[in-house]
Amino acid sequence: MRDEVDGLIxxxxxxxxxxxxxxxxxxxxxxxxxxxxxxxxxxxxxEHALEPWEFDVLAELRxxxxxYELSPGRLxxxxxxxxxxxxxxxxxxxxxxxxxxxxxxxxxxxxLVRLTERGAERIDTALESLLSYEETLLAPMPDGxxxxxxxxxxxxxxxxxxxxxxxQG
Numbered sequence: 001m002r003d004e005v006d007g008l009i010x011x012x013x014x015x016x017x018x019x020x021x022x023x024x025x026x027x028x029x030x031x032x033x034x035x036x037x038x039x040x041x042x043x044x045x046x047e048h049a050l051e052p053w054e055f056d057v058l059a060e061l062r063x064x065x066x067x068y069e070l071s072p073g074r075l076x077x078x079x080x081x082x083x084x085x086x087x088x089x090x091x092x093x094x095x096x097x098x099x100x101x102x103x104x105x106x107x108x109x110x111x112l113v114r115l116t117e118r119g120a121e122r123i124d125t126a127l128e129s130l131l132s133y134e135e136t137l138l139a140p141m142p143d144g145x146x147x148x149x150x151x152x153x154x155x156x157x158x159x160x161x162x163x164x165x166x167x168q169g
Contacts, residue, residue, distance in 0.1 A: 005029050012067060026156075044133055048126035053079070057089055058123040061115040069114035071104065096165075098122060 005028045012021040013034040015158045022100070038052075045055050061068050070078075091111050093099040098119035104110035138146055 002030070004032065023134060040133060040137075041130065044130045045126060047129060048122060050122065050126055053089060054098070055123065055126060057093060058115065058119050059100065059127065060125045061113065062120060062127075067114060068120065069102075069112045071110060071112055075113060091121070
């Protein structure tokens, strides 16, 4: 079985035989897969009237467990955005009725962002659609291969997650 990356690897090896293009065999595939998944996820999210960033914030709240609320600081660390960006996102989600703010009882200056019932319904249905779609993508792959792929990707991603600013090497 061949894919688009096989062709670009062959072309690079032909044009630049002096350079080891082996890393492209992994990272070009990961990059192409990420673009395909991003397009597919956007389609699923659009069906549920969500932007990808909305899904990310709502999903973080939903995964947090009852009472489904977090500080804006926790949300921004989980979603890797700045505080200004998170404030804007929470404002927009609150205006849409998907989250609400309340004073943080442990910090007089702080607030907590809580998932509303409407927000929970929206994230739950979007998640079900997303998982259904992603399952169809994985269907041809045997369970053992899925587990092996997940493990291999984890070994590549974990060091980057620990310190995303540091180049690995």
